[in-house]
Amino acid sequence: MKTKKSVPQRILAYIKGNPIVVILTIVCLIVGFNVENFFSWGNFNNLASNTAVRFLIALGVSGCLITKGTDLSAGRQVGLAACIAGVLLQRADYSGRMFPNMPEMNMWVVLLIVLIMGGCIGGINGLIISKLNVPPFIATLGTQTIVYGIALVFTDAQPIGGFQKSYTQFVNGKLFAVGNFPGFSFLLIIAMIFGFLFWFIYNKMTHGKYMYAIGGNEVAAEVSGVNTVASKILIYVTAGIMYALAGFLLAGKAGGATSALGNGYELEAIAGCTIGGVSTTGGIGTVSGILVGVLVFELLKIVLQFLGVNPYYNYIVQGLVIVVAVALDIRKYVAKK
Amino acid sequence: MSEFRLEMRGICKSFPGVKALDHAQLRLRPGTVHALMGENGAGKSTLMKCMFGIYKMDEGELYFEGKKVEIHDPMEALHMGIAMVHQELQPIPARTVGENIFLGRYPMKKLLGLIPTVDHKKMYDDTAELLKKVRMEFNPKQMLGELSVSQMQSVEIAKAVSANCKVLILDEPTSSLTHNEVEALFRIIEDLKADGVSIVYISHKMDEILRISDEVTIMRDGQYVGTWDAKGLTTDFIITKMVGRELTNLFPKRENVPGEVVFEVDNFTSINPKSFRNASFQLRKGEILGVGGLVGAQRTELMEGIFGIRSHSSGVIKYKGKELKINRPKDAIDQGIAMLTEDRRASGILGVLSIADNISVASLKQYLDYGFCINDKKVENLVQENVAKMNIKTPSSKTQIQSLSGGNQQKVLIGRWLANDPDVLILDEPTRGIDVGAKYEIYCIIADLAKQGKSIIMISSEMAELIGMSDRVMVMCDGKVTGFIDGKDASQENIMELATKFD
Numbered sequence: 001m002k003t004k005k006s007v008p009q010r011i012l013a014y015i016k017g018n019p020i021v022v023i024l025t026i027v028c029l030i031v032g033f034n035v036e037n038f039f040s041w042g043n044f045n046n047l048a049s050n051t052a053v054r055f056l057i058a059l060g061v062s063g064c065l066i067t068k069g070t071d072l073s074a075g076r077q078v079g080l081a082a083c084i085a086g087v088l089l090q091r092a093d094y095s096g097r098m099f100p101n102m103p104e105m106n107m108w109v110v111l112l113i114v115l116i117m118g119g120c121i122g123g124i125n126g127l128i129i130s131k132l133n134v135p136p137f138i139a140t141l142g143t144q145t146i147v148y149g150i151a152l153v154f155t156d157a158q159p160i161g162g163f164q165k166s167y168t169q170f171v172n173g174k175l176f177a178v179g180n181f182p183g184f185s186f187l188l189i190i191a192m193i194f195g196f197l198f199w200f201i202y203n204k205m206t207h208g209k210y211m212y213a214i215g216g217n218e219v220a221a222e223v224s225g226v227n228t229v230a231s232k233i234l235i236y237v238t239a240g241i242m243y244a245l246a247g248f249l250l251a252g253k254a255g256g257a258t259s260a261l262g263n264g265y266e267l268e269a270i271a272g273c274t275i276g277g278v279s280t281t282g283g284i285g286t287v288s289g290i291l292v293g294v295l296v297f298e299l300l301k302i303v304l305q306f307l308g309v310n311p312y313y314n315y316i317v318q319g320l321v322i323v324v325a326v327a328l329d330i331r332k333y334v335a336k337k
Numbered sequence: 338m339s340e341f342r343l344e345m346r347g348i349c350k351s352f353p354g355v356k357a358l359d360h361a362q363l364r365l366r367p368g369t370v371h372a373l374m375g376e377n378g379a380g381k382s383t384l385m386k387c388m389f390g391i392y393k394m395d396e397g398e399l400y401f402e403g404k405k406v407e408i409h410d411p412m413e414a415l416h417m418g419i420a421m422v423h424q425e426l427q428p429i430p431a432r433t434v435g436e437n438i439f440l441g442r443y444p445m446k447k448l449l450g451l452i453p454t455v456d457h458k459k460m461y462d463d464t465a466e467l468l469k470k471v472r473m474e475f476n477p478k479q480m481l482g483e484l485s486v487s488q489m490q491s492v493e494i495a496k497a498v499s500a501n502c503k504v505l506i507l508d509e510p511t512s513s514l515t516h517n518e519v520e521a522l523f524r525i526i527e528d529l530k531a532d533g534v535s536i537v538y539i540s541h542k543m544d545e546i547l548r549i550s551d552e553v554t555i556m557r558d559g560q561y562v563g564t565w566d567a568k569g570l571t572t573d574f575i576i577t578k579m580v581g582r583e584l585t586n587l588f589p590k591r592e593n594v595p596g597e598v599v600f601e602v603d604n605f606t607s608i609n610p611k612s613f614r615n616a617s618f619q620l621r622k623g624e625i626l627g628v629g630g631l632v633g634a635q636r637t638e639l640m641e642g643i644f645g646i647r648s649h650s651s652g653v654i655k656y657k658g659k660e661l662k663i664n665r666p667k668d669a670i671d672q673g674i675a676m677l678t679e680d681r682r683a684s685g686i687l688g689v690l691s692i693a694d695n696i697s698v699a700s701l702k703q704y705l706d707y708g709f710c711i712n713d714k715k716v717e718n719l720v721q722e723n724v725a726k727m728n729i730k731t732p733s734s735k736t737q738i739q740s741l742s743g744g745n746q747q748k749v750l751i752g753r754w755l756a757n758d759p760d761v762l763i764l765d766e767p768t769r770g771i772d773v774g775a776k777y778e779i780y781c782i783i784a785d786l787a788k789q790g791k792s793i794i795m796i797s798s799e800m801a802e803l804i805g806m807s808d809r810v811m812v813m814c815d816g817k818v819t820g821f822i823d824g825k826d827a828s829q830e831n832i833m834e835l836a837t838k839f840d
Contacts, residue, residue, distance in 0.1 A: 204710045206701045213698050216687030223646060223684050224699040224753065225670040283689040 020275065020325040024296055027303060035306045043302065045174070045185045049253065051298040052191035053246050058269040058276075058294050059198045059287070060242030063235035065273050066215045068282035069129060069136035071236070073144040074243050074269055077121055078262030080151040081114045081247025086160040086257040088113065094162030098155075107167050114244045121147060122240020126233030144266070151259040161256040171252030187249060194242075199287040211235060215282030271318075272297055275325040296321065339403035342367045342535040343419075343504055348387055348397035350380075352740075357383045358394070359559040365504060365535040370526060372538045372546045372567065375556035375579055376744075376772030381539050384556070385506050389421045390414045402503075420497035421506040428489050430482030435464035437481050438496045467495045471525050487518040487632075494525060505529060506537045509770065511545060515632045523549055541772060543572045557581055580774050588805035589780050593787035595624035595808050600761050600792055602643060605652030613639040613816045616652070620761065620792045625783065627807030627824070628796040630836045634813040636796045637679050640763045644669045644676040646684075656761070670699060675754035679765040679796070681743065685750050688739040692731055693720050695738045695749050700756035723752035728778060744775025751782060762786065763794045768802065780806060800829050814838045 015022050032038040057074055064071040088110045090097045121143065128139040170186070177183030202208035210231045213221040222228045243262075251257040276293025278285030300321060304314055343365045350358040358380045365371050373381050386392040388399065390408040399406055401417055408414050414421075428437050436443075439460050446456040464477035473491045481489060490510060497505050507526075511519045526536060526549060540546055546553065546567070553570060555562040555578045562578050600620040607613045613635045620626055628636050641647045643654060645663040654661045656672060663669045669676070678684040687695050697704065697716045704715040720734040727748040731741055738746055747767065754762065764783065768776045783806065787793055797803045803810055810822045812835035820835040 200710075206705070206711065209694065209698065209701055209711065212690055212694065213687050216690045216694075217684070219684040220678075220687055221698065223644075223666050223676065223678055225667040226698070227665070227667055279689070281689075283687065 018292075019328050020296060020321070021292060024299055028299060031303050031306055038306050041182050045182065045188070047298055047302055048191075049185040049187040050301075051295055052185070052187035053250055053253070054265070054268060054272065054298060055191045055291060055294045056194055056242050056246045056249075057265055058272045058290050059194060060239035060246075061266065061269045062198075062273050062278055062285055062287075062290050063211055064136060064239055065270065065278050065280065066211055066282060066285045067232060067235060068215055068218070069232070069235075070140065070270060071125065071239055072137065072140040072266050073121070073125060073147055074140075074239070074266035075262040075264055076144045076147040076151065076266075077118060077240060077243035078247040078250065078265055079257075079259060080121075080147050080154075081118055081244035082251035082257040082261045083151050083155050083160060083247075083259055084117065085110055085114050085248045086163060086251045087155070089164050089167045089252075090160070090162045091164050096162060098158075098160065104164060107164070107170065111245075111248055114248050115241050118240040118242075118244025118247075119237045120240070122237040122243075123233060125240065126236030129236065130229040130232040148259070155259050157259055159256060159258045160251075163252065163255055167252050168255050171249055187253070190249070195287055195291060202287060207231065207234065212283055215279075215284070217283075268297060269294075271322045275322065296325070339400065341365060341400070342402060343388070344398075344400040345384065345388060346398045346400070348384060349395045350383055350387060350392060351395055357559050358387070358397075360397075360561065361556060361559060362561045363388075363537075363554055364564065365537065366552070367503075367535055368530055368533045369551040370530060370536045370538050370549050372540070372550035372553045373556065374539075374541075374546065374553060374575060375562075376774050379556040379579070379772070380559040381556055382508060383559075385421065385508060385537065385539070388414070388504075389419060389506065415500050415502075418501065418503035419506070420500050420502035420504070421508065422490065422493045422497055422510055423508055428481045428492065430480065432481060433478050434468075434475065434481055434484070434492055435461045435477040437492055438464055438467065438499055463499070464495075467499050470498060470528075471495045472521055487514045490514070491521075491525075494522075498529065502534060504535045504537065506539075508539045509541070510538075511540060511542060519545070541770070543575065546575070547572070555579055576773055579772070587777070587801065589777070589784045591625070591784045591787065591806075591808075593623045593625065593784065593790075593808070596622035596790070598622075599657055601653075601655040603653045603655070605639065605642060605654070606650050607635075607638065607642055607816075608648045608650045609638075611816065612647075613642060613813075616813075616818050618811055618818060618821075620794060621808075622792055623787050623790045624808045625787050625793045625795060625806055625824075627803040627810040627827075628794060628813065629798075629800075629803050629810050629832045630813040632798065633815070634836065635816040636813050637765055638816075639813070640676065640765060640794065640796060641678075644674060644763060646676075646678075670757060670759075673757075673760040674763070675699075675757060675759035675761070676763040677747075677750055677754060677765060677767055679769070681746055681750065681770075686738045686746055689737055691735045692729075692738055692741075692749055693717065693734040696720055696723060696752045696756065699753050703756070719752075719756055723749070723755075727752060727782060742772075742775075744771040744779075747771055747775070747779065748782075751779070755786075759791070761792045761794070763796075765796045766798065767795060768797075768799070800832065803827065803832065804829070812836050815840070 037043060057078060061071045061074050087098045088105050089107060092104045125140055125143055128134050129136050173186040174183035175186055175189055210221065210226045213224065213226055214228050214231060218228055247262065250261065272293035273285065273290050274280060274293065275296055276289035278289065297318065300317065301314060304317060341364045345363045348358050348361045361380060361384050363384065375381050383392060387394045390410045390413055399408060406417065408417065444456040444459040444463065445453050448454045461477045468475065468477065471491055471494055473488065475488065481492065510522060514522065529536060538550055547570065550567045552564055553567050553575065554564045555575065557579060598619045599622045603617050605613065605616040616639050630636050638647060642649045645665045645668055654663060661672050687698065693716050697719060701711065704712050706712045717734060723729060724731065729745050729748045731745060738749060767783065768779055771779065783793060783795065795806060804827045807824045807827065809824055810827045810832060811818060812820050812822065812832055814836050819838040822831055
């Protein structure tokens with residue numbers, strides 16, 4: 001029954017299937033040709049590093065969404081990880097140091113600590129959800145508040161600065177800079193590595209297949225021998241690690257952190273996933289889709305910035321994009337009736 | 338006015354890749370029961386959904402009481418007097434019976450003469466009245482979720498009746514009903530018929546069709562085959578028309594030879610005092626053990642208990658003399674046991690996932706390269722092997738399983754279990770809701786597996802299937818095993834006797 005489609009037919013089919021991507025590409029082209037510096041390496045690297053961190057968070061939350069769950073604690077976990085990484089990596093000679101007598105710590109050790117902590121918080125989420133059967137929305141709403149509280153207590157709501165040079169330079173580094181070419185931002189490379197890793201897990205490993213199976217029909221998955229409890233815990237642990245990584249990178253990128261960092265990132269990540277075709281009813285979602293979804297958001301922000309729109313309008317436009325994008329996307333499924 | 342209450346002419350409807358209806362037609366006379374028959378995938382449900390406005394037909398005309406009409410959505414159909422009881426009931430379990438019946442058209446009153454509010458008293462009074470009309474007795478304020486499936490179905494029918502319908506579509510209404518409940522349904526149908534309602538009755542059960550219908554329309558592959566007066570029709574004739582070929586045997590010849598006892602269940606008891614108690618049985622190598630009993634005999638519960646889906650408080654399972662510890666399905670699967678569950682939708686298919694994902698999910702570990710990377714080629718081979726072996730009709734291995742017909746879904750699920758090469762297969766109602774042709778194919782698969790030396794437990798509510806396929810029949814009643822009958826001696830009478838052996 002399969003028919004080979006010609007190239008123009010396939011292009012047309014893609015346009016029909018991904019209207020939001022097409023619209024945004026056109027907008028970018030228009031802005032690019034009218035506003036100076038839009039098409040520049042500086043802007044590209046800026047966009048890439050912004051997208052990279054958001055993409056890592058979205059990858060983390062995607063497993064939760066595909067298994068019909070969600071993770072509202074994502075943003076606050078990013079914030080907590082940023083604060084902890086920041087505090088542990090303050091320069092020894094910085095006057096506002098939180099622990100003045102602590103020796104300077106190695107960046108990699110701190111990264112490890114932060115990732116383990118993220119995994120633990122994710123593990124707690126997973127246990128609450130799969131062992132105590134608390135709906136993910138409520139469970140992570142609870143941990144969101146708790147994690148924010150911990151960040152406030154830990155930092156006493158004070159901003160953290162004065163990071164070790166090695167940390168900020170590492171995160172803001174560029175790779176493959178040759179001659180006039182400024183190179184790719186380090187964050188972009190990290191995001192690409194993790195994108196590939198997640199693609200591999202989702203498509204080539206039993207864990208990924210089980211994840212889609214749980215999203216498709218949890219009872220059937222359990223009956224088929226999938227250990228759904230272990231799978232779900234692992235998904236939330238992975239998510240926690242991804243948020244922690246994002247927090248570590250964000251703090252280093254900005255050169256400072258506060259307990260408010262990451263506020264609302266979970267919503268951006270969930271919206272990005274949804275725009276990218278991750279089904280809220282479970283079982284559907286691809287890494288490439290998630291990337292597109294996140295990119296749509298970041299591109300939009302930059303376009304608005306280049307057009308000189310008052311940043312407060314960003315929220316209104318982003319909200320509209322979420323609703324319109326998902327409404328358009330869902331038509332694909334509704335129209336099949 | 339036309340002699341027909343409703344006429345559908347030249348109905349065509351296509352889905353991506355499939356022509357579901359190809360110039361189908363149907364003519365309903367007032368005050369008759371019209372059976373609509375055909376294999377699964379023949380387009381019966383699609384035709385009804387076109388009539389009811391759930392699907393939009395691509396071509397064709399609809400006449401209601403002689404006038405040409407167009408129905409765009411179920412609301413219009415209901416206003417016109419067409420009501421439908423769906424194959425899969427869609428009630429709201431956490432609301433009362435009354436609210437379910439009057440959902441969307443609550444009787445209203447004006448509070449203080451101006452604020453419109455729901456008139457609960459009238460709603461529940463009317464509900465009580467309606468329930469009496471369908472010969473059912475339960476509290477209109479009871480939560481729907483507390484009712485049994487058959488009671489929910491009665492509520493659905495009451496809902497249809499309350500709309501003063503002129504055409505009532507019943508899509509496989511008896512698939513989950515017990516004998517007595519079927520009788521009750523038939524009395525309701527007789528009442529409605531006497532009131533002049535035209536009833537479209539979709540079912541796979543020949544005896545029911547021959548008993549209650551006045552006319553029979555048969556469809557095949559989305560096309561209209563013909564309409565006959567039900568009087569004088571025979572089962573053979575109907576099956577021949579449905580399948581389009583002669584079916585000489587309903588069951589395949591079995592060549593399996595039961596060997597030594599390999600699987601034993603001893604004194605198995607549920608944690609739930611109302612469920613299975615002290616169940617003991619033995620299963621031989623290469624044997625087909627049928628499990629009979631009425632709905633509520635806890636047959637499914639017992640088997641799900643053995644498979645680790647449900648908990649047990651005491652009892653022993655032995656395989657080849659070794660005691661098995663089974664706490665979850667994974668434990669059972671690791672020991673070479675497989676179970677095809679009763680409810681395909683609820684606990685079988687992974688609806689939005691592909692055939693390939695569905696068929697490989699229980700055996701993924703076999704297709705790994707280097708111990709962690711799934712080899713897609715091996716999975717594809719598995720799919721193609723099963724598609725060829727079991728004659729699964731699907732456009733590709735990437736097709737979503739939910740778009741296949743019931744019979745093909747079932748074959749995919751059987752393939753899922755066979756991939757693990759289990760020694761003991763528990764099949765819970767393996768042919769429920771499956772058409773005659775696919776049924777025969779599934780019987781052949783079962784017979785072949787037994788011949789290969791696999792031990793099979795088959796729960797079935799169809800007498801003919803139990804008698805025709807089993808080497809031995811185990812009968813349960815009210816949570817207990819009440820007896821065993823040799824396959825050769827099994828009859829409807831001796832099975833029923835054991836099935837009704839209440840304390």
